Amino acid sequence: MNRKMLFIPCIAAMIIAGCSRNAITGRNQLSLVSEEQMQATAVTQYKQFLATSKVVPATTSKDAEMVRRVGTRIANAITQYYTQKGQGDVLKGYQWEFNLVDSKEVNAWCMPGGKVVVYTGILPITQNEAALAIVLGHEITHAVAGHGRERMSEQLLAAGIQEVGSAAFSMSNNPQAVNIFNQVYAPTAQVGVLLPNSRKQETEADHYGLIFAAMAGYNPKEAIPFWTRMANLGGEKPPVFLSDHPSDQDRIQKLEQLMPEALQYYKPVTK
Template sequence: MKKIISIFAMGLLVYSCAKVPLTGRSALAVVSNEEIQPLVNEEYKKALSADKTLTATADGQKVVRVGKKMAAAVESFLISEGYQDLVDDFAWEFNLLESEQVNAWCMPGGKVAFYTGIMPITKDETGIAVVMGHEIAHAVASHARERMSNAMAINLGLTAFSTALGQNPTMMEQILLQSVGMGSELGMLSFSRKHELEADEMGLIFMAMAGYDPRQAPVFWERMSAAGGEAPPEFLSTHPGPNRRIERLNANMPKALEYYKQ
């Protein structure tokens, strides 16, 4: 009986995979974006109410402007590549929140937040585009869904998402927040680093698609590294080191420049 269950579980995991646009990597997708979205919307509202929203300010409007420009370029690309279903899942929102945290994040469905603490390091709209491309890439690659699928497989076995949410809503909330880089626990650290490098690669191309110079991405990470001092900013705490990121970004630069039209 155990053998049959094991075979069934393996078959389910193989079946429940999705392909990441651009990179072509197979990703675990035990839960669907549709299942996750109600919880996402609830948590995004909580985040907006927890900190003062400064989206109407000059900096906030820069975040919105860059976000909309990049989202439009990315959606156009995805549609041309046959990912209309993925595009239909997006309901983009871009907000700037008042916080000293040097951080930004994106929830499934395109719910993006920047903190004011990261704005001095971005410096201008191109710097914002570096971070925005990275965050949009998380949404396009469905990294949060994959992380949640992985965490559920580890903690809850083959329990359905709706059942898990009903039985332990607090755990599911923590899994979601951790999946988008907001949780305090670092249990998925190594898993996260794989996603961060993939988001860097995709984000570099996305900013180029939107008309932002991708060659400024390594420059941004040099500034981020310098801002860290002895204690790295939160944006780096669960991420690969700046030197490794810069090396990978430069390696992917020729590909990104193919999409960059000055």
């Protein structure tokens, strides 16, 4: 038996061993890297990003203060939701941070452990707190649902067995693993990576993002006009925020289908 024939069953065994069922979404996910390792790497990469970016101080900017206010409400709603589902341990190690960065880029993202960035370029599109809550609910869902860990595991597996084993046990000391981390997460995430799986993740982020925004006191119906405005941006090169997302028509149709469920969680925020 040649090496190639041995390699295939080894990969199959690793996939089986590395899969786990997400307690909230119910979907099986590949997980070759621990959440603790992901969070540790996120802290380092997040600090490096903030150190080289124009962070807008919340003490002097109403927009930055809004990002932190809305983000905190979303984080509290997520904590409540996971606790009610008996899955509070999923958020173990989360130390939430919400920062607004001065950039024309229409984007927002969340790293493992609750490290969130919103770019000023997306605020003219959100236009209000409820739409910002839709964005943050969506992006934070990616983190708490383990989407980044899943995508990174797939790329590690694609890189080869040796790389997977090495990165899985000593990720912080493995430059290749850190490089893959940066390919998966903004600000250096590449467009068009693992599109088929990413579509599933985007649908989950839309679904639970609506629920979390509603629980935080923001009208989930704001998702429809927000995504309509995003669609109207057009152009040959869509915003990074849309790079792996479903088509505008499919997304809006699905959001409308999900709206009755989300509205069950909606209680207007008290200023």
